[in-house]
Amino acid sequence: MVVHVSFSPAPNDPYPAILPMIGVMGSFDRPSADLDEPLDCYLHGYVSSRIMNLSRASASASAESEGEAPKGLPVCIAASKVDGIVLALTPNSHSYNYRSAVLFGHALPVTSVEEKLWAMELITNKVVPGRWEGSRTPPNAAELQSTNVLRVKIDSGSAKIRAGPPADSSWDLEDEKVLDSVWTGFIPLVERLEAPVPSVYNRVAEVPEHVKEAREAFNRAAEEYTKALAGEVAGSKVMYGEI
Numbered sequence: 001m002v003v004h005v006s007f008s009p010a011p012n013d014p015y016p017a018i019l020p021m022i023g024v025m026g027s028f029d030r031p032s033a034d035l036d037e038p039l040d041c042y043l044h045g046y047v048s049s050r051i052m053n054l055s056r057a058s059a060s061a062s063a064e065s066e067g068e069a070p071k072g073l074p075v076c077i078a079a080s081k082v083d084g085i086v087l088a089l090t091p092n093s094h095s096y097n098y099r100s101a102v103l104f105g106h107a108l109p110v111t112s113v114e115e116k117l118w119a120m121e122l123i124t125n126k127v128v129p130g131r132w133e134g135s136r137t138p139p140n141a142a143e144l145q146s147t148n149v150l151r152v153k154i155d156s157g158s159a160k161i162r163a164g165p166p167a168d169s170s171w172d173l174e175d176e177k178v179l180d181s182v183w184t185g186f187i188p189l190v191e192r193l194e195a196p197v198p199s200v201y202n203r204v205a206e207v208p209e210h211v212k213e214a215r216e217a218f219n220r221a222a223e224e225y226t227k228a229l230a231g232e233v234a235g236s237k238v239m240y241g242e243i
């Protein structure tokens with residue numbers, strides 16, 4: 001639900017910068033593209049934030065170099081989701097079940113109003129599917145001016161996953177005393193969306209269908225994934241994956 005975007009700040013800043021942001025994959029040129037096709041990562045934020053200023057400056061610097069197309073601000077985007085706590089025989093083998101991805105690319109501000117609105121709709125519907133149509137749209141001129149959208153062209157990326165029970169060493173698995181005294185397994189961590197709570201100024205009596213459906217779909221997917229992991233544990237199957 002949140003990505004962390006890291007970048008190099010101004011030369012006189014001694015620390016690298018990292019920001020939690022909402023990000024969504026998509027292609028404005030090929031809206032029907034899926035996850036097995038090249039996609040960009042869209043991020044949005046306040047127009048005067050540091051990452052927005054640096055992205056604009058990077059685009060301007062590239063434009064001043066004759067014959068060079070703007071490349072953008074180098075960024076690293078990381079996302080991770082913990083699915084459970086893994087308890088093993090020895091502290092060294094304790095872990096998490098998780099899914100994670102890291103993307104490397106260059107960020108440029110979206111300058112086309114058409115693409116900006118498209119990306120804002122994509123991001124809004126990532127938060128809750130159908131929410132763009134379920135809210136006051138389109139954004140007014142002041143909102144469009146105060147919000148920037150970054151398009152990150154992805155150069156490379158990697159993904160890792162761990163799922164299943166503990167993976168202890170053979171010498172511990174052969175030690176009857178250890179096996180008889182240490183509980184092993186994993187504790188599922190399931191994210192759930194609870195019942196919607198109306199705001200103090202809400203005047204709509206019924207929760208909209210798109211909100212109900214989004215909540216139900218989110219919770220159903222989380223429960224199904226957790227059941228699948230429990231089945232793998234019962235079968236003593238550990239899954240590691242890296243792309």
